[in-house]
Amino acid sequence: MPDRAEGLSMRTHKALSRSAEVPGRALAVLLALSVALGAAFVLAPSRLAAIGTDGGLSEQRNLIDALSPAFVKYWRSGDQGFPPDLQRLVDYWLRFHVIKAVLAAALLIVFVVLGVLLWKAFLRSSGPGAGGRGLASAAILVSVLALVSLVSLMANVQGAMAAFSSATTLLPLGAPSGQLAGAIDQIKQGLAHYPSTSGQNAVALKVMVNDFGLYHAVLAVMASIVALVLVGLSVLSWRRFATADRSDRRTRRTMRSFGVLSALLALTVIVIALANEGTATDPAPALLGFYKGGL
Structure with a gap:
């Protein structure tokens, strides 16, 4: 063999x-x-x-x-x-x-x-x-x-x-114990009433919420740029498809496939961009979901 x-x-x-x-x-x-x-x-x-x-x-x-x-x-x-x-x-x-x-x-x-x-x-x-x-x-x-x-x-x-928010994804939030469990409970309580939270942890909580918002804003911007590139690739593919000789079936099939796939990928990335833009605009509920283990 x-x-x-x-x-x-x-x-x-x-x-x-x-x-x-x-x-x-x-x-x-x-x-x-x-x-x-x-x-x-x-x-x-x-x-x-x-x-x-x-x-x-x-x-x-x-x-x-x-x-x-x-x-x-x-x-x-x-x-x-x-x-x-x-x-x-x-x-x-x-x-x-x-x-x-x-x-x-x-x-x-x-x-x-x-x-x-x-x-x-x-x-x-x-x-x-x-x-x-x-x-x-x-x-x-x-x-x-x-x-x-x-x-x-x-x-x-x-x-x-947003290195801080990224690093917190390594925390054992699924089964926190000891002092970490107590801190997570306090964070969830603070986020449930954000931004009206007060006390000595209010400043730290605000930093966490803002950094989490930045974390999603960055992805929203990048996804928007990628979506524009994919739309451009789709347009170019369809133009090449339209101008290719009808006898050149290989080129027409390939360009049609590129056009369809690029458009579908662009739609997917646009959905990702919109979802992350929404989270960046109001990050506290999503951050609460993260600390509850929902994200």
């Missing part, structure tokens, strides 16, 4: 080379970059972000263990500024997301360039043979990876812009 699979892979590679003129050197460089960046995205951020810190923050278990008491200390202080222990963790989480965002952006660029090369090669290829099928499969896979990279980029930019 391995010999047969290897033989099929070799025949497919030869078919791709004959039918599509895929630039081999560029393809090899882009594939190598995607593998290297993918490995860096998984392995590097926690280690790089932890440089110059103590407490083994690169291990998530240590990060979570340090976060709970630091969070409780901040809540009890009632101050606007974070205590040193919490500030250290928030700074680490900020660096972590910045590094991941940079790597996700690099991966997105590589996959977009690779996808363009493969789709162009597919449209130039002739016939429904192994070459065309192989190019189509590779182009679809790369397109999916590009979308995954885009989602990761958006999530990490969001996490970097």
Whole structure:
């Protein structure tokens, strides 16, 4: 079986080379970059972000263990500024997301360039043979990876812009215990009556609500930009579909698929943008749902 699979892979590679003129050197460089960046995205951020810190923050278990008491200390202080222990963790989480965002952006660029090369090669290829099928499969896979990279980029930019709210997602809210459980109960009580909350925790609660609003505002802005890009891609695809020769069925099918999928993705992203805009406008109820374990 391995010999047969290897033989099929070799025949497919030869078919791709004959039918599509895929630039081999560029393809090899882009594939190598995607593998290297993918490995860096998984392995590097926690280690790089932890440089110059103590407490083994690169291990998530240590990060979570340090976060709970630091969070409780901040809540009890009632101050606007974070205590040193919490500030250290928030700074680490900020660096972590910045590094991941940079790597996700690099991966997105590589996959977009690779996808363009493969789709162009597919449209130039002739016939429904192994070459065309192989190019189509590779182009679809790369397109999916590009979308995954885009989602990761958006999530990490969001996490970097509102690192405190992002870090609180690591708290064991499902089953808090001890002092953390008491702090969570007080936060939920304060949010239930926000903004009329008073007392020593009012300032800290306001900071939490504002940062949570920023967390969702950032995603709303990014989703709006992505929606505009997707609408533009859909329009360009339909124009290419309309101008393609009727005898060129491959191009017309591909452009029609791009047009439909881009429009559907745009609608999905618009819904996400509107939902996050609503949360950013009035973040307290959503934050209450988060601390209740509903988000």
